[in-house]
Amino acid sequence: MSDEKMSIFEYAPAPESQAVVTIEPEYGLFINGKFINGKKHFPTVNPANGKKLSSISQASVADVNKAVIAARTAYVKVWSKMAPAERAKYLYRIARIMQERAREFAVLETLDNGKPIRESRDVDVPLAAAHFFYHAGWADKLQYAGFGENPKPHGVVGQIIPWNFPLLMLAWKVAPALATGNTVVLKPAESTSLTALLFAQVCQQAGLPAGVVNIVTGDGAVGAAIVNHPDIDKIAFTGSTEVGKIIARSVAVSGKSVTLELGGKGANIVFEDAAIDEAVEGIVNGIFFNQGHVCCAGSRLLIQEGIHDEVIEKLKHRMSQIRVGDPMDKNTDLGAINSGEQLSKIKELAASGVAEGAEIWSPNCALPDKGFWFAPTIFSGVTQAHRIAREEIFGPVLSILTFRTPAEAIEKANNTPFGLSAGIWSEKGSRILWASKHLQAGVIWANTFNKFDPTSPFGGYKESGWGREGGRHGLSAYLASGKAGK
Numbered sequence: 001m002s003d004e005k006m007s008i009f010e011y012a013p014a015p016e017s018q019a020v021v022t023i024e025p026e027y028g029l030f031i032n033g034k035f036i037n038g039k040k041h042f043p044t045v046n047p048a049n050g051k052k053l054s055s056i057s058q059a060s061v062a063d064v065n066k067a068v069i070a071a072r073t074a075y076v077k078v079w080s081k082m083a084p085a086e087r088a089k090y091l092y093r094i095a096r097i098m099q100e101r102a103r104e105f106a107v108l109e110t111l112d113n114g115k116p117i118r119e120s121r122d123v124d125v126p127l128a129a130a131h132f133f134y135h136a137g138w139a140d141k142l143q144y145a146g147f148g149e150n151p152k153p154h155g156v157v158g159q160i161i162p163w164n165f166p167l168l169m170l171a172w173k174v175a176p177a178l179a180t181g182n183t184v185v186l187k188p189a190e191s192t193s194l195t196a197l198l199f200a201q202v203c204q205q206a207g208l209p210a211g212v213v214n215i216v217t218g219d220g221a222v223g224a225a226i227v228n229h230p231d232i233d234k235i236a237f238t239g240s241t242e243v244g245k246i247i248a249r250s251v252a253v254s255g256k257s258v259t260l261e262l263g264g265k266g267a268n269i270v271f272e273d274a275a276i277d278e279a280v281e282g283i284v285n286g287i288f289f290n291q292g293h294v295c296c297a298g299s300r301l302l303i304q305e306g307i308h309d310e311v312i313e314k315l316k317h318r319m320s321q322i323r324v325g326d327p328m329d330k331n332t333d334l335g336a337i338n339s340g341e342q343l344s345k346i347k348e349l350a351a352s353g354v355a356e357g358a359e360i361w362s363p364n365c366a367l368p369d370k371g372f373w374f375a376p377t378i379f380s381g382v383t384q385a386h387r388i389a390r391e392e393i394f395g396p397v398l399s400i401l402t403f404r405t406p407a408e409a410i411e412k413a414n415n416t417p418f419g420l421s422a423g424i425w426s427e428k429g430s431r432i433l434w435a436s437k438h439l440q441a442g443v444i445w446a447n448t449f450n451k452f453d454p455t456s457p458f459g460g461y462k463e464s465g466w467g468r469e470g471g472r473h474g475l476s477a478y479l480a481s482g483k484a485g486k
């Protein structure tokens with residue numbers, strides 16, 4: 001190797017192979033254990049290059065009805081009669097097959113969603129399998145979970161999920177529902193149905209009784225048909241606060257149980273005594289993980305005034321190392337924005353930040369010509385009145401504010417209609433405990449960010465939602481006799 005080459009450390013492209021997945025030209029709806037072709041179809045595209053990947057069936061109201069009938073029949077005839085330890089075996093089997101087919105799931109997720117393969121491979125897929133393993137363990141121990149001697153399932157559960165963590169959100173929904181003895185009708189997001197349809201194949205492979213899991217693809221109208229179906233006992237929704245409010249209104253008069261996991265505008269608070277290099281890593285992970293398409297993203301950075309300049313300087317240096325580009329390359333840190341629609345929303349909010357006087361900065365990075373892309377971006381000099389401090393951007397855009405005293409940090413952090421997540425960076429344990437006591441957020445990380453575990457309840461205060469998912473609290477949401485976990 002020449003001296004020149006040895007002195008410059010360059011990454012060579014390391015693309016993951018697509019050969020491991022077979023993408024069908026057309027997909028049907030998964031109802032009663034079989035794939036049934038829909039009458040209408042819509043395309044799903046790879047957001048990294050805009051190319052069509054496949055055609056997905058658009059379910060009709062009649063299709064949703066068939067799925068609910070299948071779920072009800074499976075509930076009455078099979079699933080509710082099965083011994084809990086037998087139910088658990090199916091969950092274990094599903095978890096193991098997900099692990100065996102992990103590469104397939106990771107590649108498909110990255111192609112359909114645009115997230116880096118490193119993240120789908122190391123975060124989404126292993127966590128999805130972990131949710132099935134964790135809940136498999138609960139299936140025959142529910143009488144010890146603290147919800148009485150014989151806790152009962154709701155029956156048929158309708159589940160609607162977003163596009164940012166397609167397989168993981170499916171796992172968050174399906175695993176606890178099945179473990180507690182419910183059957184399911186699930187709708188994935190329109191732009192990311194492929195891993196849910198691969199999951200349907202896994203259900204077949206696991207020999208799951210027909211109708212226990214049904215997957216109906218399509219647009220928001222399919223979601224509304226699920227929400228309004230009279231024979232569904234509980235709705236579990238993850239998505240925007242806007243749609244969450246519509247759902248809350250629809251179910252209010254119906255007697256259905258409901259859990260809502262909605263938007264966020266998480267405050268990531270860096271105190272003067274924090275370990276700054278670690279905090280900078282946490283800031284980057286907090287906002288640039290999954291292109292910032294994360295409900296609990298640390299999208300508002302609050303820095304104590306005395307360390308503001310140092311943090312910003314180090315943050316800019318660190319952001320210059322972020323590799324943006326082909327999500328299938330194993331070196332990539334920041335992938336594609338999931339859709340043209342989401343990209344327009346991000347651009348519109350970023351433009352409002354500039355118009356309202358905040359200072360915008362992005363590192364020098366070449367964005368691909370095709371597909372949907374947005375460079376990692378920070379805004380400094382943001383005030384609480386700015387739209388970018390108040391509205392969820394759901395993209396790789398960080399709004400930076402400052403504070404002088406710990407009390408001011410808490411006041412600013414809580415000054416939002418949301419209350420999903422927060423981060424605290426401090427070397428002082430007493431400060432961490434004090435701040436977490438006063439922050440109105442469902443999930444609070446200290447000296448870390450965006451860490452997830454199936455044993456840990458997740459959910460929001462205020463407009464970030466109702467109820468919790470994960471852990472014992474999450475189980476209760478799927479039990480008619482359980483208490484809603486706040």
Ligand code: NAP
Binds near residue numbers: 191222223241243420
């Ligand atoms: P969204 O527009 O609310 O969509 C979520 C799901 O609801 C999609 O499957 C969507 O279908 C469906 N839907 C749309 N209109 C509906 C209606 N009227 N009735 C029933 N279902 C309907 O949200 P998104 O843009 O996909 O996702 C981003 C949002 O989700 C962000 O606000 C984010 O914070 C939130 N989120 C929250 C969490 C959490 O745990 N708190 C986790 C992830 C994301 P289509 O795909 O066809 O539109």
Ligand code: MG
Binds near residue numbers: 047
């Ligand atoms: Mg797609």
